[in-house]
Amino acid sequence: MNIFLRIGSFCFLYWGIMACNNNKPADSLSNKVVADTAKYYPxxxxxxxxxxxxxxxxxxxxxxxxxxxxxxxxxxxxxxxxxxxxxxxxxxxxxxxxxxxxxxxxxxxxxxxxxxxxxxxxxxxxxxxxxxxxxxxxxxxxxxxxxxxxxxxxxxxxxxxxxxxxxxxxxxxxxxxxxxxxxxxxxxxxxxxxx
Incomplete structure (x- = not known):
């Protein structure tokens, strides 16, 4: 059980560091071109x-x-x-x-x-x-x-x-x-x- 706790802690710490180092800008509606999806009757x-x-x-x-x-x-x-x-x-x-x-x-x-x-x-x-x-x-x-x-x-x-x-x-x-x-x-x- 102790080994699983250590591996779990290591994975949690590793993913936390990787997330902090991500310099990629977050997707937002302001930088996306949104297609017209309105379904008005033809x-x-x-x-x-x-x-x-x-x-x-x-x-x-x-x-x-x-x-x-x-x-x-x-x-x-x-x-x-x-x-x-x-x-x-x-x-x-x-x-x-x-x-x-x-x-x-x-x-x-x-x-x-x-x-x-x-x-x-x-x-x-x-x-x-x-x-x-x-x-x-x-x-x-x-x-x-x-x-x-x-x-x-x-x-x-x-x-x-x-x-x-x-x-x-x-x-x-x-x-x-x-x-x-x-x-x-x-x-x-x-x-x-x-x-």
Whole structure:
């Protein structure tokens, strides 16, 4: 037993001396480059997939525009659809490139069997994104993007709403400090031609 005590003491003393002689700087977060590991939902992929889905099918695509009390409706081509949808895609891509400006929160809604993922920012033109995911499949059901920008004395608010496999809406309003307001709504929907 005495020999084991001596060997143990010697090993303890040896490791203590070795630890004191280590001149290597301790790793700290300040000298490491940390990769971006945030797992934000890829909303740009969702919009892109929806655009491809419509582009590859023989849907009837309808555009409805409302300005004030005037409303018009017309069938549009796939190219017109893709052009209009690309505006929403650009917002989603901007979010993806600047996700560090956003705070994420998640809410489970048992009534609609969905999760709502919210991204909010006070530092970006995109102020708020709400994404409703199906609780069973984790696939998007609805997407809402709210953009608020200031141009001179005019506040421009755009609300982009997307319902999966059905339609998207771009709601735009301009308000001046003098109280002048102008708003427009563009709704684009698609469905099978036999419906």
């Amino acid at each position: 909303i740009a992929n969702f919009i892109s997939d929806e655009m491809k889905y419509v582009d590859l099918r023989n849907f009837t695509i309808v555009e409805k525009i409302s300005k004030g009390i005037d409303t018009s409706s017309r069938k549009i081509s796939k190219d017109d659809f893709l052009s209009a949808a690309s505006i929403v895609l650009q917002q989603a891509q901007w979010f993806t490139a600047n996700k560090n400006l956003f705070i994420e929160s998640v809410f489970q809604d048992l009534g609609t069997e969905s999760y709502t993922i919210n991204y909010s920012s006070s530092k970006a033109p995109i102020k708020n994104i709400d994404l409703l995911l199906n609780q069973q499949t984790n696939l998007p059901k609805r997407l809402f993007i709210r953009v608020i920008q200031q141009s001179a004395d005019t506040t421009i608010t755009e609300q982009f709403s997307w319902i999966a496999n059905k339609q998207f809406v771009i709601n735009s309003s301009k308000r001046t400090q003098q109280g002048y307001t102008e708003s427009s709504i563009k709704e684009i929907s698609w469905k099978n031609q036999d419906q």
